[in-house]
Amino acid sequence: MSRIESGKLLLKNQSFSLKDMICNTADIIRAQAGQKGVEFDCVLYPGLGEGYTGDEMKLQQVLVNILTNAVKFTAGGGKVTFSASEVTRGKSDATLRFVVRDTGIGIDPGFLPQVFDAFAQESGGSTTAYGGTGLGLAISKNIVDMMNGHITVRSIPEVGSEFTVDVRLGIGPEEAPRKEASLPYKGMRCLVVDDDAAVCQSTVQMLREMGAAAEGVDSGPRAIARTKALLECGECFSAVFVDWKMPEMDGVETARRLRALAGRETVIFLMTAYDWGSIEEQARSAGVDVLLEKPLFRSTLESAFARACSGKVQTKARSVAEVHNFEGRRILLAEDHSLNVEIAVKLLERVGFEVDTAGNGLRTLELFKKSPVGYYDAVLMDIRMPLMDGLTAAAAIRGMNRPDAARTPILAMTANAFEDDVEKSLAAGMNAHLAKPIEPEALYRALHRFICAEDEDL
Numbered sequence: 001m002s003r004i005e006s007g008k009l010l011l012k013n014q015s016f017s018l019k020d021m022i023c024n025t026a027d028i029i030r031a032q033a034g035q036k037g038v039e040f041d042c043v044l045y046p047g048l049g050e051g052y053t054g055d056e057m058k059l060q061q062v063l064v065n066i067l068t069n070a071v072k073f074t075a076g077g078g079k080v081t082f083s084a085s086e087v088t089r090g091k092s093d094a095t096l097r098f099v100v101r102d103t104g105i106g107i108d109p110g111f112l113p114q115v116f117d118a119f120a121q122e123s124g125g126s127t128t129a130y131g132g133t134g135l136g137l138a139i140s141k142n143i144v145d146m147m148n149g150h151i152t153v154r155s156i157p158e159v160g161s162e163f164t165v166d167v168r169l170g171i172g173p174e175e176a177p178r179k180e181a182s183l184p185y186k187g188m189r190c191l192v193v194d195d196d197a198a199v200c201q202s203t204v205q206m207l208r209e210m211g212a213a214a215e216g217v218d219s220g221p222r223a224i225a226r227t228k229a230l231l232e233c234g235e236c237f238s239a240v241f242v243d244w245k246m247p248e249m250d251g252v253e254t255a256r257r258l259r260a261l262a263g264r265e266t267v268i269f270l271m272t273a274y275d276w277g278s279i280e281e282q283a284r285s286a287g288v289d290v291l292l293e294k295p296l297f298r299s300t301l302e303s304a305f306a307r308a309c310s311g312k313v314q315t316k317a318r319s320v321a322e323v324h325n326f327e328g329r330r331i332l333l334a335e336d337h338s339l340n341v342e343i344a345v346k347l348l349e350r351v352g353f354e355v356d357t358a359g360n361g362l363r364t365l366e367l368f369k370k371s372p373v374g375y376y377d378a379v380l381m382d383i384r385m386p387l388m389d390g391l392t393a394a395a396a397i398r399g400m401n402r403p404d405a406a407r408t409p410i411l412a413m414t415a416n417a418f419e420d421d422v423e424k425s426l427a428a429g430m431n432a433h434l435a436k437p438i439e440p441e442a443l444y445r446a447l448h449r450f451i452c453a454e455d456e457d458l
Helices: 002-006 018-036 056-072 136-146 197-210 220-232 251-265 280-285 298-309 338-350 361-370 390-398 419-427 440-457
Strands: 014-017 039-044 051-054 079-089 093-102 150-156 160-171 189-193 213-217 239-243 267-272 290-293 330-334 354-358 378-382 410-414 432-435
Touching (some): 018 039, 018 056, 039 197, 056 093, 213 220, 239 251, 290 298, 354 361, 361 378, 390 410, 432 440
Parallel strands (some): 039 079, 189 239, 267 290, 330 354, 330 378, 378 410
Antiparallel strands (some): 014 051
16 A cells, blocks of 8 residues: 555556456456355456456456455355446547446445545444455555546445446557457357356347347256247257356256257357366267357357357367366465465366465475475465565575475465565565466466476476
8 A cells, every 4th residue: 555655556558368367357256256155257248358458467456356355245145246348449448347246245334435445444344354454445446546447336235235447448459440340140040048147148249249140048948948949930049058057957958958959050059157177078978069168258259159160169178177287296385364275275276286285484494394305396485474474485495405495486476566576586586476366377377387398398
């Protein structure tokens, strides 16, 4: 907060992929929500571009802060929804709107005017039990203000809250000027099957903007009934997009029944926000042609259509664990925040790592010192920890008199991503600096770079 108040915080203005940023943010929040049994949905509205210019990291920090609060204040069985849309577009910039809705405990009307004040917390209110410094929203508001945007909140106690963030971003080089739709999908008839009304409608609208005739239903049985009705008229759907996790009848069973009805005339896409590695074989045997990862951008749909219609549908799609395979590797995770530990362990085990954890710098040194030489392939080190911070622990490891002390990769993890913070990490002997919240793909790429690249060169 002091850096913002002193004017030392500067915003970067760089081209970035909004698609990657939103997908990485959704991965982070989905893991947090899963730990609490909270449902999480990400909705992208038609017209949203994929390339913009601005400070991607700061924008993501704002969104993750608000989303993390939404999950924290929502009880198990509740729901958090994250949506993104482009509300205005000029020749060189655009206004993007991000909305976070939850069904949590809500905020007292008397406290709403103070919600963005530094250190502000409801005194004696229901949020007191959740802890925190009260700085997150104040910092978020300051960053949004610096982006020439604004942030607002609406809330009803015991019903939920809605935070809206509007920011102006430059239009990325690949987005300007926006091309008029060439409608290459005209003549296609598509059905979207998703029990989430907002996701279903946004996907339908995207397909319509691409030129397809699209409609949506909210369940497997309704999809089957609609397909039967169309077949009785001598027609069939060109493509069906089916969500995996639905009540009453899931996407795999829906796909199986649709395939039995329509034969090979219809291309079936299975959509999911989760790692589909565990159901891939089952989905293929049910007749699914292409597996799609949510959230869906227009480019996701275009790429899926291109693969399906050109006959290049993958016979076996690759899961995250196959793209990034660290089987047989062991990593030491130094992190004192229990929720961060749970999320990081899940992300690391997902790609095959065996994970040992330490809650402070001293414990990290103890585990590394007692381990056999070469036991750990890498160390993930949080910077701010009790008893001994990550910088001191990293420097101490580098100073040990053992062969692997100098060569074991140490990657810093911290919410601080200022230039001097990165320099301090490198000066302490760390190999790289990862900004929190950790983006799964960035984490995997960094680990591959320092662990696997040398092996591949041999």
